[in-house]
Amino acid sequence: MTDPGRLNHRLVLEAPAETPDGAGGVARSYTSIASIWAEVTPLSAHGEVVAAGSGATRGYRILVRAGPDITTRHRLRDGVRIFRVVAVREADASRRFLAIEAEERVD
Secondary structure (H helix, E strand, O other): OOOOHHHEEEEEEEEEEEEEEOOOOOOEEEEEEEEEEEEEEEEEEEEEEEOOOOEEEEEEEEEEEOOOOOOOOOEEOOOOEEEEEEEEOOOOOOOOEEHHHHEEEOO
């Protein structure tokens, strides 16, 4: 059983919104759809080079109450920090909580 008192971070759940870019493609932005309480636990970090720039990706386990449908198309925001949803599963047999595997890119 998960202790709801450990959900001490207020995150914003964002969904993608795509609009035509006028050249046959789309421009993707994100729209806030809910504020949720979460427990954010760091798991790992590794460095990498992307587009000739160095940076790091940090892995997190984010625990939230079940409710909104969260998929890998969503992301979570904490101020300027953005967590990309990698996977979502039920955290326990009670189905009251979701465990989200997420990544944060740090340049």
